[in-house]
Amino acid sequence: MLSTSADLRARPAELDASIVELRLPLKALDVQASVQRSLDGIVYPVLTLPPEIMSNIFLHCLHLPNLDDQRRTGPTPIHAPLLLLQVCRAWREIALSTPHLWVFLHVDLDRLTERLPYPEIETIVADWFGRAGSCPLTLSLCCELRRTFANGIRGILHPLAQRLQSLYLGVSWHQFKDLADIGPFPILETLALSATTSQGQSRVPLKLFSTAPRLHQIFFTRFATPSMFVLPCEVFQISCDDLIAQECLDLLKALPFLQISTACVYDDNFDPEYITHHHLKTLRLHSGGSTRFLRSLRLPALQNLHLTSDITYHNGNDYFSTFLASTSLRRFRADHPIESLSVEWFAAAMLGLVDLELDLPGHQFLREFLGMLDRNRDGAFLPHLRTLVFRRRMFGLDASMLGALSSRCTAGDENLADLESFQQILYPMSASLADAFARDNAMSLVACRELVERGLAVLHVGPAGQNLV
Structure with a gap:
């Protein structure tokens, strides 16, 4: 009897435990349903776009x-x-x-x-x-x-x-x-x-x-x-990998409305036949070719001339200055050193230049060029120049350069343009070499910053992507 009474007293506790176990899954289902309702209530923006x-x-x-x-x-x-x-x-x-x-x-x-x-x-x-x-x-x-x-x-x-x-x-x-x-x-x-x-x-x-x-x-x-x-x-636009000189001249004769031409032209020792093309505005000469065929061309409308690397320049380049004189160049870019580069080209044949970009210009050329660029010495040299870039030239920021740049910051004459951008793109250099360059040119770099304050919008001295100014 006692045993039966004890068993009966324990039975409610066991039933309570079973009820709890049964309620846990039901509660979990309730929680899951609540979470799902919350998720369903979320509106993803991407799904509502038209x-x-x-x-x-x-x-x-x-x-x-x-x-x-x-x-x-x-x-x-x-x-x-x-x-x-x-x-x-x-x-x-x-x-x-x-x-x-x-x-x-x-x-x-x-x-x-x-x-x-x-x-x-x-x-x-x-x-x-x-x-x-x-x-x-x-x-x-x-x-x-x-x-x-x-x-x-x-x-x-x-x-x-x-x-x-x-x-x-x-x-x-x-x-x-x-x-x-x-x-x-x-x-x-x-x-x-x-x-x-x-x-x-x-x-x-x-x-x-x-x-x-x-x-x-x-x-x-x-x-x-x-x-x-x-x-x-x-x-009006042609680009060619390889052309012989006669093909290039024939192309210009066949396309009178051509405005842009990009080509690698090879000299085939043809007899010069002078051609005047009245519409060509942009000429790009690829690497590996020659420029001698230019001696046969007169391009009065030419405004942009781009010479890429490894252009072959022959001895006696008088034809090149004659060709330049027949153009209306506003932009001249050379991605390769020009051994016969002459200041006279710019003084006599490219007075209308607005943008100039040269690769590895020689010291002698730079001395003469900067001397003429200084408006305190020659106010008629490149009067419209606004952008000047020297690439791969490891020269110091000397007084002649700073003086020339300074003279170009404020024209003081409506017929003369202000220089807006100067870049001296140096060879890639290590951090230690860059620090040494900055120390050696500390005063000049300060003068460069003053030029920026005076209105020179872009002034870069250093490797590409690393402006030491």
Whole structure:
């Protein structure tokens, strides 16, 4: 009886413990439900943006390379726009309904044909650009292997010719010839051509792009040259890897409205034929070439001349000063030392210069140049100069330089320009060498800071990215 009574007394405690155990999961469920209600109440801003705003954001995710940029890659799943299709259903719908996300495509037929048949490649390209609606298209298409040509390039390019605004085409010379009947290109504006092989014995220019009335910019790389094609005379910008001098002169004669030309020109010992081009405003000469062909040119509209590294300067450069005198130069830049650099060029032939940038000018030239630059000595020398850059010149900040710069801070004459920017870009140097330079030129650096206070907007002395002033 006692045993039964004790058992009965213990039973309520056991039942209470069981009830507690049963309530714990229920309580956890209540807490979970409360947390979920809180989460459901949170509104993520990105989910509330209108589709039009999301479309604009998506467009900023794209990287559209320039057609003259050789670093081209095809679409990948980890980059826009394909990446945007994988985030969620809403983003996929917005991306697929944003035409400007699908206006550019790079197609490497050599790689694609290793995995896919031609018809499937053509379908992929058609589907991709089909999402672009009626937007103008940019296509980058390359093919180095002859076997991929017949069904590849023609099947892709022909249906798109009417809609192409920009085109990069990198194929062999023989493949260019086989494309002669593709076109016309009514809205094509920018064209980059790369021939993977030379044209061999053929010298007949192709009319492939002659029916492109809006074509204005053309970039030639590798074996492609302007002489391979009949070009619309309205073209105003040309860039070439390699030209012989006679090709360059023929190009200027064929394109009377050309305004910008970039080329590496090789001397072919041609007989000078004087040519005057009335519209060319910018001329850039690449490394490895020559400047002797300039002796045959008169460019009265030329305002910008840029000479890159390794330009070959021949003995007896009188032709160069004569050429300069025929121009209206406002900017002159040389990225390579000019052995025959003369102050007389600037005094007699480049009086209208606004920007001047020289690489490693010699000590003798600098003494003469700074002497004439000082307006206290010669007020008529380079009266419009506003920007002056000396690169890789390890010379001290002496009194002649500071005096010349100081005289240019305040013109005091409405016909004379104030110097706005001076940069002396030194060789890269260690921290200890920079400290030593600063100590040796301490007083001059103080004078430089005073020039800034007087109105010199940009004053840099030191290696690129390290201003010791």
